[in-house]
Amino acid sequence: MMPEFGKYTVTILGSWGATLALLAGLILVTLMRGAKVKRALKAQEERMKTDG
């Protein structure tokens, strides 16, 4: 299944690996911050509703 890269294995796997890792990190950070802010906003809205 894995294609043969010969002497360029490091080049290709390295660049693809770095790309996918950076993109995954960016997506993860985006989702985590999104979830955190969403939760905090919900909590704040609830509290203000009960407070009056």
Added chain:
Amino acid sequence: MSIWEYANPVKFMQTSGWLLPWVVGATVLTLVPGLVWGFFFTPVAAEFGATVKVIYVHVPAATLAINIWVMMLVASLIWLIRRHHVSALAAKAAAPIGMVMTLIALITGAFWGQPMWGTWWEWDPRLTSFLILFLFYLGYMALWEAIENPDTAADLTGVLCLVGSVFAVLSRYAAIFWNQGLHQGSTLSLDKEQHIADVYWQPLVLSIGGFGMLFVTLLLLRTRTEIRSRRLKALEQRERMA
């Protein structure tokens, strides 16, 4: 509070919330096949060997790195002229994505340059310009972080984006003058005859589309987060005032 402050973000939240599943779907449908096609099912080029496979991540990232800055410039202009809050927040949300894209372009370029040019880094105009672009992204993001008042931050980063754009372009041409490069010309251009074969070109276009859709997805997500965070701050402030 004027109507822009509240009505438009609400409308944006509604529209983007409705749009989001579709955009995510489009991202998966373009990015995954594009990358899989590029990685597993493309032939090896005679000139570059197997390293040709790097272009399926390098070129889309580099294309986006520049276009995201242009998008930020347009969004900043809309903010400065129309005072449209979502626009300023979209520019803020786009900057980290652009920075990561620039970083990907630099890193994959280094991996590619190592066997091809025999060096990880060369002070070639294109590489240098990308490094400078990276610095501009860093400065822009740092200015957003540093300023407390969100409207002041939006205004100042907007002005910085305008001035930065001019100087980024200037630096690009100064760098060309400074050192003639090793880097080959554009891989894709519309005005010339196609100069790479279809077998490489088709998966590459699909990958660029995939990266582009990924950008749109992340941009929507991050802008939504920024809007929520702004609302959260406003609510907290109101609570403290009461």
Added chain:
Amino acid sequence: MIALLARDLRLAIRAGGGFGLGLAFFLIVVTLVPFGVGPQGEILARIASGILWLGALLACLLSLDRIFALDFEDGSLDLLATAPIPLEAVVTIKALAHWITTGLPLVLAAPLFAVLLHLPGPAYLWLEVSLLLGTPALSVLGTFGAALTVGLKRGGLLLSLLVLPLYVPTLIFGAELVRRGAEGMAIEVPLTMLAGITAATVALVPFASAAAIRVNLR
């Protein structure tokens, strides 16, 4: 406007270091470089123009955060903003005062420091020309960075991050002009580009700086 210029110059001199500090910093950079790269004359001669330009850049950066900060704190910036002269003119005057206190001394002292770095003979003229043409742009761009960060408590490091990328074109053409001058090559292109960048910067960037100050005073 002349009164404002005189006032800024007086303040810079009285605060001490306006003239001296930048020059001393420039001298330190020039002294440290041979320790870093070794004392061989031919190596120093090759990198002299670059070192001198970098030194000028960094020395200019040192005093940037004071351009507006003091006036912002004691409220005189508010007065200047409502004064009958336009804020763009105020910014330009401030840049001029900054240039006279840091840029001009560097231009004058550069040949002395160039001797320390074994700069080749024909390059002296072009070193002077390039610094004279380039340093005003550094001061004006500096006011832009200072205007962006004027409201911030710890703006110094951020200021460098914002301003230094803007210095790239000036640095490239300035250093290139000296290098070509040293090797006796054609200098028209870097000379005209450097002058053009400075002219455009001096003409246009004060508007951006004034806009940033208005935002910060809001």
